[in-house]
Amino acid sequence: MSHASLPLLSPRPASPDEAPVLAVRGLRTDFEARTGTVHAVRDVTFDVRKGQRLAIVGESGSGKSALAMSLVGLVPPPGRVVGGSISLNGKELVGLDDNGMSQVRGRDIGLVFQDPMAALDPLRTIGSQFVETIRVHQDVSVRTARKMACELLAEVGVNDPARRIADYPHQYSGGMRQRVLIAMAIANDPAVVIADEPTTALDVTTQAQVLDLLAKICDERGNALIMITHNLGIVEELCDSVNVMYAGRFVESTSARSLFETPAHPYSQALLDCVIDPATTRRGAMPAIPGSPPDLSVDEPGCPFAPRCPIGRNEPRCATERPEPRTLSTGAVVRCHFASDITGGEA
Template sequence: MTETDLNTPAVPGPARRHTDTDTLLEVRGLKTEFATAGGRVAAVRDVSFSVRRRQRLAIVGESGSGKSAMAMSIVGLVQSPGRVTGGEILLEGRNLRGLPDKEMSRIRGRRISLVFQDPMSAFDPIRTIGSQLVESIRAHQPVSRRVARRQAADLLGEVGVADPEHRLSDHPHQYSGGMRQRVLIAMALANSPELVIADEPTTALDVTTQAQVLGLLDRLVTDRGAALMLITHNLGIVAGFCDSVQVMYAGQLIEESPSRELFRSAAHPYSRQLLDCVLRTDRRQQGPLATIPGALPDPTSPPHGCAFEPRCPRGKGNSLCKSTEPELVQVGARGDGHGGRQLAKCHFPGVHEREETT
């Protein structure tokens, strides 16, 4: 069953479209594995994609599909027993793979920032919020501690923390979950990165706080001109917030599409089923909510053919689907009018129209 969130918070207005096609980040053939007692787990399997400047890209899929492993691979935070085993991670053409830790540390936080899924574990519990923000600022900017503290207070005020100068002296446990997430966003944006990767930034937050965090990301990313990769399983967020979507399954990228096209006409059966699992508020629910039968394949023994074949209503039992891994191919000729293409990793991709909202 999919983990798609059924509580869809109000999000900022319609997703913005971009005409700037300059590539900021390009990932080519990325492979990440984890050594376990049961064998090697292929967490990310030959994933390729690019991120444009100012783009809002959503990465969606069930838990275990490889979304977070891919994000950690990009910023060089995969720890033993995991390791990146193949591919290239190009930031403006420069390959980040193989860079010394010291050089990667200068890029991480300065040019690429990561908003972690769990804000509590992202902070040192015995140090104040102010000391951690100041450290993050001074690691990338040649400023005094006093100047950095002033910047830290300004950042807290910018993300909506009341009395920011006083709250700098508080410890992480003295902040609510929503406020910790705000501080984590402030830390990610402290050095004006060009790319912000937000890994499930609204998980475990109530619907009202989710909307506030999304509004904060919307305003800050827009004002600062950064690109955003939003990792989530909440398709309700994606619909109004992101301009393009990539669907992951079993460590692979199985569909890539402009956001509007995906919601109107998903091409991969898995994407179609994910959308069917979302509770629609614009029409009466007929019968129980749809679910996806079965489970993700064993990551220690990836299938030879299509990874989704055992759960696929279209290709289950088909000899081609069972024996041959499909290619990521373009579906039709439709796009978003700005160069966006719809791609699906399927032997029998089909565009299935969704019911239009009245």
């Protein structure tokens, strides 16, 4: 399923012997709703190491963006992190107040959002916003910060940055606005960059340019990259590892190569089956996973994917017993009672 239109750099795998820059353990995030408590993120555990490119994939509503917002303390009310640990270079983030998290955001964790017009203030120039981003975290003068901003804009491909820095966001194209966000995200040399669906509103050619730029800059600077996306073409070309998310949990954690060659969870396989190949897909035929995602305000005892799963629909165990994480011989960590049968290997 090669995405030939994305001329991206080859992922550089992180060494498992390196200490993680970001360590998440048992993270849980809830939202209070009229219908009950929505458990958006449920017992999520993972590590991110320097230079790693990690994808988090899943359908809309699977918990991807809630997880991203939990990592940076931006869960919108009435949501909140209710348990677990987020450790960034040994510093615990869960429990930090707003002032503490504001020091982390932009300095230790850079953010690239999917809608640059929402992330940038339309009433302020690019320069004033960029200078503020730098000076909040670095003790430099306005003149120095402005010079740094121009250098970063040039690095991400903005022509004539000394002039364009005085422009407003609406004077930039969508792709250029995304380049500005990337430059602002790396301005304070963060350990981790989180990109939440950063190319959603862009055409295919601009997507490729933005993704290539993001990968190149993270590689050159050694930033870890967490890519939140539903686009498996991006995962295949850009990332070295992937967590597949369903109903607030990771159901498969593996290398990107293993995901595409030997997906171990039925949901992972279903996602791959939904990728449209123009060469083989009939006009009007849109592959889809049957059924609907589960109600996250209800904590059912079995596997949440069972009602939509070709195996789970016929297995009583899947409806009554929640699968625990299991490590397969491939190294994939999977929440499925029958993962070894699917892959043909031993758990």
